[in-house]
Amino acid sequence: MKFKDVYAPLKDLPCTEESQCRVLYDWILKMRPAECLELGFLYGKTSCVIAAALDEIGAGHLTSMDLTLVLDHQGNPNIHDNLAKVGLADRVTPVLSTVSYTWELKKVIEAQSHGNVCEPKYDFVFMDGAHFWETDACTFFLVMKLLKPGGWILFDDYMWSVDTSDWWHKAPEMQDKPKDFRAERQVERIVTLLVSQHPDIETVLVRDNWAWAKKRDDAQTKKTPTVFHLTKTIAMDWLRQKLHLN
Numbered sequence: 001m002k003f004k005d006v007y008a009p010l011k012d013l014p015c016t017e018e019s020q021c022r023v024l025y026d027w028i029l030k031m032r033p034a035e036c037l038e039l040g041f042l043y044g045k046t047s048c049v050i051a052a053a054l055d056e057i058g059a060g061h062l063t064s065m066d067l068t069l070v071l072d073h074q075g076n077p078n079i080h081d082n083l084a085k086v087g088l089a090d091r092v093t094p095v096l097s098t099v100s101y102t103w104e105l106k107k108v109i110e111a112q113s114h115g116n117v118c119e120p121k122y123d124f125v126f127m128d129g130a131h132f133w134e135t136d137a138c139t140f141f142l143v144m145k146l147l148k149p150g151g152w153i154l155f156d157d158y159m160w161s162v163d164t165s166d167w168w169h170k171a172p173e174m175q176d177k178p179k180d181f182r183a184e185r186q187v188e189r190i191v192t193l194l195v196s197q198h199p200d201i202e203t204v205l206v207r208d209n210w211a212w213a214k215k216r217d218d219a220q221t222k223k224t225p226t227v228f229h230l231t232k233t234i235a236m237d238w239l240r241q242k243l244h245l246n
């Protein structure tokens with residue numbers, strides 16, 4: 001589906017603006033990621049844009065996660081309505097969580113784990129959800145387990161802070177938070193302190209309010225530690241030796 005055809009029925013929805021949706025669409029067309037994951041869909045605007053690009057290629061799938069409560073937002077059609085409107089429901093699997101996408105990612109890691117190895121699943125992950133350090137620092141490490149070597153993560157709202165967010169700066173639960181927490185650009189901190197320092201990340205590109213990160217083509221997925229589950233019958237001498245206490 002062409003960009004103008006998917007964007008026209010969505011143009012009045014809030015969040016990601018047209019120029020960014022266009023970059024996202026063009027990037028999908030160029031890079032052809034087969035398995036995509038979106039964290040934070042709200043009304044499904046960017047989900048529809050990603051799905052339209054996959055449809056244009058003729059291959060690929062998007063899994064998109066958000067909280068169950070977004071289905072009941074008043075005033076705007078929800079993700080199911082919007083996907084039906086553009087005729088792209090078969091390209092997207094919405095995952096609704098009553099907890100958090102970090103909990104849903106735990107389930108994906110379980111499904112992908114065999115023995116002591118988690119088989120990566122996704123070629124592209126679009127992170128546009130919580131933006132808070134507490135959630136998305138953890139999310140980044142979960143996503144790294146599931147991202148294939150050579151895959152990309154796109155972080156939206158690089159400049160986001162509680163103080164500059166129209167919605168969050170008024171939220172009752174933010175009023176007792178320390179000044180530095182409210183002022184901090186928390187996505188920028190994640191990108192600078194975690195993503196850019198990660199040994200499996202090859203490139204980080206920051207442009208305007210977005211940060212793109214590429215996982216190394218040669219990132220190791222199979223090198224894992226040996227894990228021992230010990231019973232009480234194991235001799236204490238053996239354990240002391242393993243712990244380098246002798």
Ligand SMILES: C[S@@+](CC[C@H](N)C(=O)[O-])C[C@H]1O[C@@H](n2cnc3c(N)ncnc32)[C@H](O)[C@@H]1O
Nearest residue numbers: 015016040042045046066067100101128129130
């Ligand atoms: C900015 S909106 C997403 C907008 C969408 N990507 C677009 O541009 O059309 C952020 C979404 O992240 C969701 N979100 C925030 N924290 C979350 C969490 N811990 N688990 C699941 N969803 C979360 C919110 O419910 C919200 O719908």
